[in-house]
Amino acid sequence: MKKILIITTLLLLLPVWARSQDGLHSQAVFDGKIIPKDRLIETLVTGDHLKEYNLDLFHSVRLEVDEAEYQSIAALVQEDAKNAISKEMDIVHGHLSYALLVFPSKDPDKRFLGFNAGYKSGQDNEADRTVSVTIVYLEGNTTVTDLKKNFSVK
Amino acid sequence: MTQDNWNNLIERYFEAETTPEEERALREFLARTEDPAFDEARAVLGYFSAQRARRAARGRVSKLTGLLAAAAGLALVAVLGHSVLSRPDDTCVIYAYGEKTTDTQVVLDDVTNTLTTLFSDNQGPDVAAQLTDFFK
Numbered sequence: 001m002k003k004i005l006i007i008t009t010l011l012l013l014l015p016v017w018a019r020s021q022d023g024l025h026s027q028a029v030f031d032g033k034i035i036p037k038d039r040l041i042e043t044l045v046t047g048d049h050l051k052e053y054n055l056d057l058f059h060s061v062r063l064e065v066d067e068a069e070y071q072s073i074a075a076l077v078q079e080d081a082k083n084a085i086s087k088e089m090d091i092v093h094g095h096l097s098y099a100l101l102v103f104p105s106k107d108p109d110k111r112f113l114g115f116n117a118g119y120k121s122g123q124d125n126e127a128d129r130t131v132s133v134t135i136v137y138l139e140g141n142t143t144v145t146d147l148k149k150n151f152s153v154k
Numbered sequence: 155m156t157q158d159n160w161n162n163l164i165e166r167y168f169e170a171e172t173t174p175e176e177e178r179a180l181r182e183f184l185a186r187t188e189d190p191a192f193d194e195a196r197a198v199l200g201y202f203s204a205q206r207a208r209r210a211a212r213g214r215v216s217k218l219t220g221l222l223a224a225a226a227g228l229a230l231v232a233v234l235g236h237s238v239l240s241r242p243d244d245t246c247v248i249y250a251y252g253e254k255t256t257d258t259q260v261v262l263d264d265v266t267n268t269l270t271t272l273f274s275d276n277q278g279p280d281v282a283a284q285l286t287d288f289f290k
Contacts (some may be wrong), residue, residue: 037249037252038251038252040251041248041251043264045261045265046245047244047245047246048244049258049261049262049265053269058265058269060264062268100273114272116272134271136272148273150269151266151272151274152274
């Protein structure tokens with residue numbers, strides 16, 4: 001009976017772990033492990049609100065970071081890019097400015113990771129530089145083409 | 155075996171000195187004999203046999219209960235796992251520097267702005283140009 005209880009407990013925890021980890025290196029940013037959550041803007045939307053875009057999950061984090069923090073976050077995204085089945089990336093002088101990654105998924109829903117970085121201030125003084133970073137994680141039965149069609153401003 | 159031999163075996167049985175083979179032989183003998191001299195032994199051994207059968211049945215019931223409990227546990231895991239993974243709930247929230255906002259319009263505007271920035275044809279070159287200046 002004790003064994004059954006232990007196995008049941010482990011099985012109960014499994015989906016929670018599976019959801020929270022997502023298998024991405026960038027998950028650490030969403031979890032507030034790189035930058036504390038009181039320094040970022042986190043948006044989470046699931047369910048019917050996203051139906052019109054064929055999305056099931058929208059999870060974004062916006063933050064302003066210094067050069068070293070930016071490097072840490074960009075490194076995680078670039079690590080994730082190694083596992084992507086499709087990627088669009090802009091790297092300027094070795095600095096990642098934009099990434100759109102699509103990851104393999106077992107079910108029809110696809111997983112996307114978007115990254116955007118732009119300078120905010122301190123262009124004249126490296127010590128004061130601030131980089132504005134946005135990371136977006138999406139899940140849904142859609143494509144990059146459809147997402148661009150829905151959200152692109154020409 | 156003679157009656158004395160059986161009586162001897164019965165005595166050894168109650169002294170717990172018999173082997174399993176001897177006990178089986180004794181049970182078979184008591185089951186077929188109609189000699190009233192062995193009624194008492196038959197009654198006692200019958201009681202023990204009935205007890206053993208009940209214990210075996212209880213063991214089977216206990217195993218069945220365990221299997222049912224495991225099946226119920228797995229069903230619960232499946233239901234909870236599906237409910238967690240399938241995200242049937244409509245979450246719509248912003249945590250801005252620790253402050254929670256649940257105004258649907260505000261949140262959805264934020265979603266649209268973020269995705270427009272990400273998927274806009276114009277964002278790539280602009281950001282690249284910015285960073286070119288920034289990191290040169």
